[in-house]
Amino acid sequence: MRYDFLGPFVSVFVFVILLGGSGCARHEIRYMETTGYCGCQECCEWQRGSWAFLKLNFWDRYISKGKNKGGDYSGKTASGAEPQEVYAGLFSVDSMTNPWKIPFRVVLPWLWLSEYGTIAADTHYYPFGTKIKIPGYGWGEVTDRGGAIKGPNRLDLYFASHQDALRWGRRSLQVRIKR
Numbered sequence: 001m002r003y004d005f006l007g008p009f010v011s012v013f014v015f016v017i018l019l020g021g022s023g024c025a026r027h028e029i030r031y032m033e034t035t036g037y038c039g040c041q042e043c044c045e046w047q048r049g050s051w052a053f054l055k056l057n058f059w060d061r062y063i064s065k066g067k068n069k070g071g072d073y074s075g076k077t078a079s080g081a082e083p084q085e086v087y088a089g090l091f092s093v094d095s096m097t098n099p100w101k102i103p104f105r106v107v108l109p110w111l112w113l114s115e116y117g118t119i120a121a122d123t124h125y126y127p128f129g130t131k132i133k134i135p136g137y138g139w140g141e142v143t144d145r146g147g148a149i150k151g152p153n154r155l156d157l158y159f160a161s162h163q164d165a166l167r168w169g170r171r172s173l174q175v176r177i178k179r
Helices: 004-020 093-097 099-107 162-168
Strands: 027-037 046-048 061-063 117-120 131-134 138-144 154-158 170-178
Touching (some): 131 154, 138 154
Antiparallel strands (some): 046 061, 131 138, 131 170
């Protein structure tokens, strides 16, 4: 017995299964208040040296505020990752808008791929690993939670320098959240 009449149905069924199960991510658009931060003493509330050692151990860093006051400050995010600034990579729109970066990105292979920036968010709403696209910043990944970050409409964006964080300041932007 031949089942030629099933051909169109099977191909439509396979197409629907592949489309639905292909990992297509949901995107949510919402307005959020973003602020910039860096790993400095002012932004992350740490200090050099301890009064227990008369501040002679200036190479050690300690948390200066909050419930962990006096504890060691490692500089890592709440998820245990090293914070990093967003990097666009060779195959990006940034290469087209800043063509002077292309020769450096071509010669140095570690600059070929883009990297997510570190974002601090309230992990009750955005668990670690949530990807968020911020206009003017790029794609970031939630790997940190800030002490003052409360609610679903606040984000802190990591910058490598304090000047860049101050330049970003506080902005209310429409972001795209990939869940």
